[in-house]
Amino acid sequence: MTALSMASGSTALKAGVDAESRTITVSIDTEPPQLDGSMTADSISAFVLGHVMEGLLRKDENNQLVAGVADRWDITESGATFWIRKDAFWSDGKPVTAHDFVFAWRKVVDPASASEYANIMSPILNADKINSGKIPVATLGVQAVGDRELRVQFVKPVPYFDQLMAFNIFYPIREDFFNSTNGRYASSADTLLYNGPFKMTKWVHGAHIRMEKNPLYWDRDIVEVSAIDIPYFTTDPSARINLFRDRQIALTPIAQENLEEAQLLGWNIKSFVDGTVYYIEFNHRDGRITKNRNFRKALQYALNSKIEVNKVIKIPGYRPGKSLFPIWLDGANDKLRKEYPAIEFIHDQAKAREYLEAAKKELGLKTIPPIMLLSGDSPLSNKVAEYYQDTLKRQLGLEVRIDSQIFKQRLAKMLAGDFDIVMTGWGPDYADPLTFGDLFMAGNVNNRGNYSSAAYDRQVRIAQNSTDPVIRAAAFGMLQQIIFDDAVILPEYERAQLYTVDPKITGVVRRVIGADPDFTYVKFAEE
Amino acid sequence: MLSYTLKRLIQGLITVWFIATATFLAMHAVPGDPLSGAKAMTPEIRQNLEEKYGLDKPMSEQYLIYMGNLARGDLGISFTQKNREVNDIIREHFPVSATLGIMAVVFAGLGGTLFGALTALYRNKWPDTVIMIVVILGISVPSFVFAAFAQLAMVKINGAIGFSLLPVAGWGSVSHIIMPALVLGLGTMAYLTRLMRSSMLEIISSDYIRTANAKGLPPTRIFLKHEMRNAVMPVVTVLGPAIAAITTGSFVVELVFAIPGLGRYFVQAVQQLDYTVIMGTTVFFGAFLVLMVILVDLLYGFIDPRVRVS
Numbered sequence: 001m002t003a004l005s006m007a008s009g010s011t012a013l014k015a016g017v018d019a020e021s022r023t024i025t026v027s028i029d030t031e032p033p034q035l036d037g038s039m040t041a042d043s044i045s046a047f048v049l050g051h052v053m054e055g056l057l058r059k060d061e062n063n064q065l066v067a068g069v070a071d072r073w074d075i076t077e078s079g080a081t082f083w084i085r086k087d088a089f090w091s092d093g094k095p096v097t098a099h100d101f102v103f104a105w106r107k108v109v110d111p112a113s114a115s116e117y118a119n120i121m122s123p124i125l126n127a128d129k130i131n132s133g134k135i136p137v138a139t140l141g142v143q144a145v146g147d148r149e150l151r152v153q154f155v156k157p158v159p160y161f162d163q164l165m166a167f168n169i170f171y172p173i174r175e176d177f178f179n180s181t182n183g184r185y186a187s188s189a190d191t192l193l194y195n196g197p198f199k200m201t202k203w204v205h206g207a208h209i210r211m212e213k214n215p216l217y218w219d220r221d222i223v224e225v226s227a228i229d230i231p232y233f234t235t236d237p238s239a240r241i242n243l244f245r246d247r248q249i250a251l252t253p254i255a256q257e258n259l260e261e262a263q264l265l266g267w268n269i270k271s272f273v274d275g276t277v278y279y280i281e282f283n284h285r286d287g288r289i290t291k292n293r294n295f296r297k298a299l300q301y302a303l304n305s306k307i308e309v310n311k312v313i314k315i316p317g318y319r320p321g322k323s324l325f326p327i328w329l330d331g332a333n334d335k336l337r338k339e340y341p342a343i344e345f346i347h348d349q350a351k352a353r354e355y356l357e358a359a360k361k362e363l364g365l366k367t368i369p370p371i372m373l374l375s376g377d378s379p380l381s382n383k384v385a386e387y388y389q390d391t392l393k394r395q396l397g398l399e400v401r402i403d404s405q406i407f408k409q410r411l412a413k414m415l416a417g418d419f420d421i422v423m424t425g426w427g428p429d430y431a432d433p434l435t436f437g438d439l440f441m442a443g444n445v446n447n448r449g450n451y452s453s454a455a456y457d458r459q460v461r462i463a464q465n466s467t468d469p470v471i472r473a474a475a476f477g478m479l480q481q482i483i484f485d486d487a488v489i490l491p492e493y494e495r496a497q498l499y500t501v502d503p504k505i506t507g508v509v510r511r512v513i514g515a516d517p518d519f520t521y522v523k524f525a526e527e
Numbered sequence: 528m529l530s531y532t533l534k535r536l537i538q539g540l541i542t543v544w545f546i547a548t549a550t551f552l553a554m555h556a557v558p559g560d561p562l563s564g565a566k567a568m569t570p571e572i573r574q575n576l577e578e579k580y581g582l583d584k585p586m587s588e589q590y591l592i593y594m595g596n597l598a599r600g601d602l603g604i605s606f607t608q609k610n611r612e613v614n615d616i617i618r619e620h621f622p623v624s625a626t627l628g629i630m631a632v633v634f635a636g637l638g639g640t641l642f643g644a645l646t647a648l649y650r651n652k653w654p655d656t657v658i659m660i661v662v663i664l665g666i667s668v669p670s671f672v673f674a675a676f677a678q679l680a681m682v683k684i685n686g687a688i689g690f691s692l693l694p695v696a697g698w699g700s701v702s703h704i705i706m707p708a709l710v711l712g713l714g715t716m717a718y719l720t721r722l723m724r725s726s727m728l729e730i731i732s733s734d735y736i737r738t739a740n741a742k743g744l745p746p747t748r749i750f751l752k753h754e755m756r757n758a759v760m761p762v763v764t765v766l767g768p769a770i771a772a773i774t775t776g777s778f779v780v781e782l783v784f785a786i787p788g789l790g791r792y793f794v795q796a797v798q799q800l801d802y803t804v805i806m807g808t809t810v811f812f813g814a815f816l817v818l819m820v821i822l823v824d825l826l827y828g829f830i831d832p833r834v835r836v837s
Contacts, residue, residue, distance in 0.1 A: 027785065030795075031608060033607050033608055033609060034608075034609040034610060035610075036609075036610065039609060040609070111571075111575045112575075113575075114572070114575035114576045114578070114579040115572075115575075116564070116568060116572060116576065118571075118572055118575075119568070119569050119572060128571070131571050131572065131575070132571040184610070185610075186610055187610040187611065204619075204787070205608075205611065205615070205616075205619055205620075205787075206616075206619070206620060206787040206791075206792070207623075207698060207699075207787035208699075208787075231697050231698075231699070231785075232696055232697055232785040233785055233787065234696065234782055234783070234784075234785040235782065236782045236783050236785075238675050238678070238679075238783070239678065239695075239696050239782070239783050239784070239785060242678045242679060242681075242682045242695050242696070243695050243696055243785075245682045245686070245695075246681070246682050246685050246686070246691065246694075246695040248691075248694070248695060248696075248697075406559075406798065407798070407799075408558075408559030408560065408561075408563065408798070408799065408800050409558050409559045411559065411560070411563045411564075411565075412558050412559045412560055412563065413558075415560075415563070415567065427565070429566075445567035445568065445569055445570075446566060446567045448567075
């Protein structure tokens with residue numbers, strides 16, 4: 001039985017919600033790939049880290065930015081200053097200081113760490129030069145003034161800098177502790193130091209994580225949960241549904257194939273728009289038919305995202321794509337999409353054909369050769385790809401060849417420009433429209449279709465360089481218009497996740513960015 | 528005997544080297560990029576990562592470095608589980624798969640022998656029909672269907688009786704093993720039942736059984752001493768490779784029952800092009816299989832002196 005004890009300690013038969021011991025049990029998809037906050041931005045690691053660590057700022061139960069390790073801050077066009085609160089402690093009892101942030105941020109940009117997300121530090125003075133190995137790490141524009149004041153210098157104004165402060169790349173790491181782990185930092189529960197609402201007390205790789213309330217956390221009074229237990233690591237949708245039915249876990253996502261069952265069981269099904277936007281990206285490279293604007297317009301008028309979502313995808317909560325900018329993004333005074341509504345237009349087969357004829361004339365072609373549609377290999381991708389193939393054949397007489405690839409191969413083909421149109425999507429890095437807006441700027445490494453337009457780039461630069469919310473929102477409005485006029489991409493849908501929560505708890509917070517789901521604010525219903 | 532063992536071991540080493548080389552070449556030939564994620568990186572970040580993982584060096588040099596490390600028993604660090612050594616992944620997760628696998632093999636071996644013998648003894652009577660229906664199901668229905676079905680059945684049973692008779696998923700106690708082991712072993716059990724049945728039928732009609740009957744030996748003695756003992760030989764032969772196949776983990780069963788075994792890592796590594804984990808698990812599985820085959824060959828020599836090579 002040694003293998004049993006090695007693997008898990010024990011998964012005792014407990015309830016998903018144990019109000020008596022104030023414990024909740026949940027499942028996660030896989031082992032967190034990396035719990036060194038400076039090195040990762042994947043969602044599983046962000047889920048764990050968001051519970052056990054805290055940055056200068058944090059997101060509260062209403063997804064608003066509030067004070068975290070810093071109790072006061074001042075952000076200007078040239079830089080930022082943060083004042084560290086007195087009662088912020090590490091889980092070993094020592095205070096969190098400004099030096100811990102300086103050490104962590106330098107580590108992110110140090111080329112030797114090879115952090116994949118080093119470029120998110122670009123707005124900080126010298127970050128890019130350090131990361132390409134040109135100058136030493138000590139020149140990074142961040143200084144500790146004593147233990148309690150952190151000063152940051154910018155290369156240019158960063159209108160969304162406060163949003164970044166809640167992101168795990170910007171979490172603190174204490175230098176002496178890091179050095180004491182001999183290169184094994186964050187590889188086990190005891191080689192990590194915690195400063196968040198919880199601390200990890202158990203981490204059996206691939207099998208079991210346990211987080212217990214951190215008695216030294218400065219805002220400990222808001223935390224009612226005494227432990228979050230995670231003994232199940234699986235991506236199998238039915239397994240999670242069965243665990244929930246057996247009352248072993250407190251929350252389960254509901255996949256499309258389980259929806260009917262969940263409805264029959266009378267569960268309170270909730271939907272959460274997770275912030276990701278999916279769209280069809282065209283290949284704008286020379287020699288591709290999709291470089292022709294009239295051709296793209298023809299597809300824009302033929303393909304209807306409402307039909308795609310309501311008749312093909314049929315998952316409640318999914319929203320038909322109307323814009324590159326999803327509904328949850330803030331504008332100047334209200335939601336961006338309220339201030340600058342998505343462009344409404346009527347899908348029209350006749351107009352689509354007109355555009356197609358114009359494209360044929362411009363291209364000097366009698367018939368359009370087969371179009372390569374690059375897609376993923378999930379059942380949903382296959383269904384949607386077939387809908388496109390069928391619609392374009394019927395409405396425009398176009399031949400579409402579906403190139404269905406597994407994730408890594410699809411990425412390789414996208415990067416190489418080996419497609420005419422590709423079904424893809426984007427999840428935000430930070431809560432600002434710019435994380436979507438700069439995608440199609442010339443030279444952006446994620447601009448897989450190589451779209452290039454001086455007018456587009458000009459608006460992106462306005463949004464990047466201005467700190468005036470009104471001017472920025474107007475720039476995003478312009479980008480939205482250009483994307484429609486030029487048919488840069490065709491929005492497909494905004495993804496939603498269906499889930500249900502054990503009625504014995506309330507206060508589970510779903511987040512577009514950061515720890516999702518967040519159990520910090522969970523309250524136990526009175527019996 | 529010693530020189531034979533030595534010879535087989537050297538052959539085994541060459542086989543493992545061949546597996547490692549072939550996997551290395553095949554892995555690098557697969558399109559796709561181990562470092563790529565949903566979001567592209569700047570060239571500077573990419574270069575830093577390539578240096579970290581040694582991917583900036585020519586392929587021949589990468590191969591030599593890998594083989595050198597392999598000879599020292601160092602399988603490197605995972606590309607996706609960024610703070611874990613492949614050695615640790617195997618050390619922590621193989622015992623889980625092996626525990627589950629051994630239980631499944633025990634179940635399959637015992638069940639297969641017993642049911643096979645029963646069907647032969649009651650040929651064309653109701654026990655034969657019932658067991659053979661189960662056997663045909665076991666062979667033709669894939670394990671993920673059984674896994675989902677067994678799990679759902681457990682949910683219903685637990686719900687009906689009001690407490691957890693057996694856990695629905697998870698790992699950590701003996702009760703966690705029972706259901707996945709049954710599901711995992713079912714296919715092998717069905718196969719062994721059929722094997723045992725035909726072997727038993729052959730023996731029942733042989734001359735020495737007729738003689739034993741004529742001598743007036745009690746039926747249980749004939750069954751245990753003469754029939755079972757001889758009929759079980761083909762089952763033992765198949766059991767060797769079956770152990771190697773089952774104990775190295777099952778992706779589906781581990782996924783459905785949330786079991787932290789090695790099978791999941793193996794499949795996920797291939798999907799994610801996690802070079803070091805692909806190499807580590809393949810070489811490990813290869814070496815394990817080679818070792819099992821050598822062991823079985825040596826065992827034959829002990830069981831049946833005619834097989835022994837002097």
